[in-house]
Amino acid sequence: MNFALGFKPPAAGGSGPGDAASMEKLEKQLICPVCLEMFSKPVVILPCQHNLCRKCANDIFQAVNPLWQSRGSSSVPASGGRFRCPSCRHEVVLDRHGVYGLQRNLLVENIIDIYQQQESSRLVKVKSEQQQQQLMCEEHEEEKINIYCLSCETPTCSMCKVFGQHKDCDVAPLSSVYKRQKTELSDGIAILVASNDHIQAIISQMEEVCQTIEENGRRQKEQLVDRIDSLVAILEDRKRDLVGLIAKQQDEKLKYVRSLIHRHGDHLEAAVKLVESAIQSMEEPHMALFMQVLIVNSTESSTKAHKVERPEVGYESMSHFNINTDDVAEMLRNMDFCSGLGDDGEEDPEEGGGDSEPDYCSRY
Numbered sequence: 001m002n003f004a005l006g007f008k009p010p011a012a013g014g015s016g017p018g019d020a021a022s023m024e025k026l027e028k029q030l031i032c033p034v035c036l037e038m039f040s041k042p043v044v045i046l047p048c049q050h051n052l053c054r055k056c057a058n059d060i061f062q063a064v065n066p067l068w069q070s071r072g073s074s075s076v077p078a079s080g081g082r083f084r085c086p087s088c089r090h091e092v093v094l095d096r097h098g099v100y101g102l103q104r105n106l107l108v109e110n111i112i113d114i115y116q117q118q119e120s121s122r123l124v125k126v127k128s129e130q131q132q133q134q135l136m137c138e139e140h141e142e143e144k145i146n147i148y149c150l151s152c153e154t155p156t157c158s159m160c161k162v163f164g165q166h167k168d169c170d171v172a173p174l175s176s177v178y179k180r181q182k183t184e185l186s187d188g189i190a191i192l193v194a195s196n197d198h199i200q201a202i203i204s205q206m207e208e209v210c211q212t213i214e215e216n217g218r219r220q221k222e223q224l225v226d227r228i229d230s231l232v233a234i235l236e237d238r239k240r241d242l243v244g245l246i247a248k249q250q251d252e253k254l255k256y257v258r259s260l261i262h263r264h265g266d267h268l269e270a271a272v273k274l275v276e277s278a279i280q281s282m283e284e285p286h287m288a289l290f291m292q293v294l295i296v297n298s299t300e301s302s303t304k305a306h307k308v309e310r311p312e313v314g315y316e317s318m319s320h321f322n323i324n325t326d327d328v329a330e331m332l333r334n335m336d337f338c339s340g341l342g343d344d345g346e347e348d349p350e351e352g353g354g355d356s357e358p359d360y361c362s363r364y
Contacts, residue, residue, distance in 0.1 A: 032051075032053045033087050034057075034190060035189075041104060042054070043057055048085050060083070061094070063191075064081070065082070084200065147172065149171050152166065
């Protein structure tokens with residue numbers, strides 16, 4: 001809490017508007033944010049440096065730590081606890097002394113003493129002015145508003161209760177209603193602060209849940225990618241093996257057919273040469289030489305008789321290497337997550353063990 005170090009208390013004889021404004025500003029700095037009253041034994045909530053009444057701080061601490069044993073309640077030493085500042089929500093870890101282990105703010109206590117002395121002196125002098133400035137009834141201009149109508153929930157005057165519109169209503173002294181409602185407001189603030197701490201604890205738990213979800217999601221993504229990659233590796237290996245089988249038979253068939261082509265080509269070349277020799281022998285004019293050449297050609301042609309060999313019908317077909325992947329493709333398209341499994345891949349005991357329908361994971 002910040003204080004104006006240059007504050008000078010008003011002179012004993014002065015009670016002007018400027019002095020009253022200064023006192024009001026100072027008073028706002030000396031109000032407890034819980035009970036809305038002047039600090040009583042203010043303590044310092046380290047390290048945020050905000051101030052609270054010791055009683056208010058202890059009430060909040062007891063509400064947040066119901067199992068904490070206060071001083072003198074038992075011979076067993078009390079354990080520490082956590083305390084959240086109602087002004088800035090900063091969390092402070094307290095030792096076994098609880099709130100009583102916090103330092104008292106002596107500077108604030110001294111300022112409060114000076115303030116109360118000056119304020120009491122000022123109030124005595126301005127009491128008459130305050131009485132003159134007190135709210136007056138609109139219907140009875142000479143009557144002060146000093147009672148509270150419980151039925152209409154509005155402040156009013158005594159004349160309104162006796163002769164006016166509130167004569168049939170239930171009323172109470174304005175001061176008692178003021179004190180009661182102020183006490184209720186203070187209690188409500190303490191309850192609200194405790195509720196805020198509870199909500200903050202729930203938020204912290206949900207933040208931890210978010211972190212756990214992120215970690216589990218990341219781990220499951222990695223597992224899924226690894227398993228899909230292993231399937232892809234299996235497909236790649238199988239593809240390489242099957243392609244190798246096709247390539248092997250392709251090479252064998254090509255080698256056989258090309259050997260036939262080479263053999264028939266050699267025979268064709270020999271036959272062409274024989275035809276050329278026969279044509280030349282047709283031009284031989286001497287009968288003896290013609291018959292001699294004819295006998296030689298006939299011998300060569302009979303010696304080189306060739307049987308034409310060719311591949312069987314459909315030998316060139318490779319259709320027997322056809323593979324049906326429809327079932328595998330359908331299985332991959334329908335591949336889904338297994339139900340009843342936890343984050344670690346084990347069966348969830350709460351979901352498993354029944355007669356549930358098999359999922360894709362168990363099906364394939």
